[in-house]
Amino acid sequence: MLTVYSWPTPNGHKVHVMLEECGLQLGRDWEAVPVNIGAGDQFKPEFLAISPNNKIPAMVDPHGPDGKPIALFESGAILLYLAAKTGQFLPQTDRLKFQVLQWLMFQMGGVGPMIGQTHHFRQYAPEKIEYAINRYTNETRRLYGVMNKQLESSRFMACDEYTIADIAIFPWLRNWENHGIDWADYPYLKKWFNLIAARPAVQRGVKVLADLRRPITDDKARDILFGKTQYQKR
Structure with missing residues (x-):
């Protein structure tokens, strides 16, 4: 086990x-x-x-x-x-595998660290530091925009298959309200989010x-x- x-x-x-x-x-x-x-x-x-x-x-x-x-x-x-x-959840062909890996790294190097800082300064910091809140909120919105653009032409985050890239990113977006996000600005990402959230294994x-x-x-x-x-x- x-x-x-x-x-x-x-x-x-x-x-x-x-x-x-x-x-x-x-x-x-x-x-x-x-x-x-x-x-x-x-x-x-x-x-x-x-x-x-x-x-x-x-x-x-x-x-x-x-x-x-x-x-x-x-x-x-x-x-x-x-x-x-x-x-x-990781394709076997080199082309698709590396497409997935780059979006996994995108989560590990961008989505996780930046959204984590956004969440910290908006929710947990003992004092409200306007510069930090704006800095990380704006970067989070930029990252949401990157993902929204990708999903204009791709069913899932890395390709048309559900992969570890989707699994890695989804949990970080579940607190979108606390990130200062309006889903109306990211319709393709919202559609993807709902698709992933409906999966029984995710639930x-x-x-x-x-x-x-x-x-x-x-x-x-x-x-x-x-x-x-x-x-x-x-």
Whole structure:
């Protein structure tokens, strides 16, 4: 059984959705071990042993490529691993494969980091910094525009097949209201979003651990996530 160490965040849900899309059933083929990032579980030695960057998700497969256990961190790497392991959601031809990989990298290098900063400064920052809010909100809107343009001529994000690129990007757009987004400005992206949201495996994946998440309202959790605790030497 695969063990996924996770929390109900966009990066966590990427892996939850991928597992469900691959036909791997929670409780039968994989288990979800909660890592409460607001309580500091990500800094425990046993978690750092498999995720040295103290970020979720991480995964352990007892039957790795050589038959031995393998531990993985970084959600993009886990998606690629599961695609290779199951033979699903990553095309085999070089042309389509690299089309998918470039949009996966687009999520990892752009959508995730920029939307994460937008969400932070609009929702969590202890003071409203107008420059930061405008900077990241405008960049988020630009990225939404890039995706909307791509979907004018493509059914899914990378090509006309549903792939790990779609699985990687979708969870990051679920809080679009908090990103300062008006869907009317991105009709093709909105159509794609609704298409992905209607998939049964996606609906199952985003429910994993979701009942454990609570709003970040206390100073201790803020310090763990955004303050000095995050930067302590370990």
